[in-house]
Amino acid sequence: MRKTSFLGAAAAASLLFSPGNAAEPDRLAQALEGHVRFLADDLLEGRGLGQRGHEIAARYVASQFASLGLQPAGSEGWFQRISFAERSFSSDRETMVLTRGGRKTEWLNGKDLVMSPGNVEGAETITAPLVFVGFGLRDTSLGIDDFAGIDVRGKIVVALSGAHPGMNSETAAHLARTSKAVTAVQNGAVGLIQVRTFQEQGRIPFDKVASRGRASSRSMLGPDGAPLGDGAALKVRGTLGEGAAVALFEGAPMSFQQALEAAAKGPVKGFDLPGTLTITRAQKIVRITSPNVLGLLPGADPRLAQEIVLVQAHTDHIGIKADAPPGTDNIYNGAMDNAGGTATMIETARIIASGKRPARSILFFGTTAEESGLLGADYWSRNPTLPIGRVVGVVNIDMPILSCDFGDIVAFGAERSTLIAPVTAAARGEGLTVSPDPQPEEAVFTRSDHYPMVRAGIPSVFLKTGHSDSKGGQTCGAAERDFRLNRYHELGDDLNQPFDWTAAAKFARLNTDIVRRVANGKQRPLWYAGDYFGDSFAPTAAKAKR
Structure with missing residues (x-):
């Protein structure tokens, strides 16, 4: 006060x-x-x-x-003004629907999953096939490429949260923060959905994560007005709760439980997931600006x-x-x-x-x-x-x-x-x-x-x-x-x-x-x-x- x-x-x-x-x-x-x-x-x-x-x-x-x-060191005197897209949901509810063999399973944002608002103003529906990419990391200096041999073009990639066990914590955090989305975009994916490892499940219950499911988000806009940043081109970003993740892996080469057990020991090789995922939602996008302040001595x-x-x-x-x-x-x-x-x-x-x-x-x-x-x-x-x-x-x-x-x-x-x-x-x-x-x-x-x-x-x-x-x-x-x-x-x-x-x-x-x-x-x-x-x-x- x-x-x-x-x-x-x-x-x-x-x-x-x-x-x-x-x-x-x-x-x-x-x-x-x-x-x-x-x-x-x-x-x-x-x-x-x-x-x-x-x-x-x-x-x-x-x-x-x-x-x-000091001397002004911005692009406009003391300031560097940045444009941001403030994105929020305008829909009453947002859903992901898994379609497999004629059967549909619906998941609700804020309950079964956490979904970020998209980059498109108004209502949209996105449908794409699914592929699991292990942890979804790539770093040639460390000999890591979880995307190797996997075709993700036009697909929604599903990745485990975090990074390979045993890595330096700062290296792991860097790769988990950037590599999944960046590599997904580079390889032509349209979306990234994460599923939570045992470690992440122990750190925070999903119901606390789900409470943020309908929160607004912000992204940078480049000088040309296009979204800017790691994975900015992805149409879909989200995290599934454990119940939805179990259903997502049904009929796959590994069950979700088996994938988690393997992930606790090391890298996990990816594979196609059966079915398609349809996302239905609507967004409101407001453009705002805010300045950096810079002074040079x-x-x-x-x-x-x-x-x-x-x-x-x-x-x-x-x-x-x-x-x-x-x-x-x-x-x-x-x-x-x-x-x-x-x-x-x-x-x-x-x-x-x-x-x-x-x-x-x-x-x-x-x-x-x-x-x-x-x-x-x-x-x-x-x-x-x-x-x-x-x-x-x-x-x-x-x-x-x-x-x-x-x-x-x-x-x-x-x-x-x-x-x-x-x-x-x-x-x-x-x-x-x-x-x-x-x-x-x-x-x-x-x-x-x-x-x-x-x-x-x-x-x-x-x-x-x-x-x-x-x-x-x-x-x-x-x-x-x-x-x-x-x-x-x-x-x-x-x-x-x-x-x-x-x-x-x-x-x-x-x-x-x-x-x-x-x-x-x-x-x-x-x-x-x-x-x-x-x-x-x-x-x-x-x-x-x-």
């Missing part, structure tokens, strides 16, 4: 920069608080994609960049200034709760996620811009549509406003837990490149340690805005506050667990929750030191030889020895 008025927050933030207003040691903490109070105010309405509140947040970030003397070295260090934080959140009871809180303020990260980026820019100019240029990038699937960062990686080949390293700031005086940090991805050195040195300067990923099974490295830049071949690090506190205890781990259980993407991520602004200042100093070290380093960041992401996305780039 509202803690400050919109204008009050703006006035408070501006006063922080008045001479003699506060003791200098407190200024950074106070500035961070001012930014967060503005960005997480109720009047910004949760900074939803394409909504007024996010437009205000983007302009606020741009005004901060302007006040620091040119480097001082005549040669190294051509290289760019990219600093990212997403400015969007998830907007307003449409079904909140009248008179109750309905705003997802996103104070930690990611007003805190945006504030950190702004203050990192302020500290560096007010000091000695670094050797390399630094591009400060407030992304949009992170909450819709990293879409703003993805769009920029495909349509960069500056040559993406100039970007040598990425520091991403997303949802630091700023309620605890942390004693360690987690630097997702840093161990994959020479970025680990500046991260470790900067942490040591703040009396912090760099801890390993406490939850590798979550594959966090693939779940924030640096990930599209990784796919563009750029060494990247995603910084998070750790679980240890400054006194050696684990109160920060408890604080993060409480946030994730009770506040993450909930109405409670607001200004009523506890903040430790001194800890926030420490986190900002840490990020600033890392960015400075990368920008002034004698050598650009390099992937380590043998790293999966470096070898996959920057195969010809120079590599460092571990």
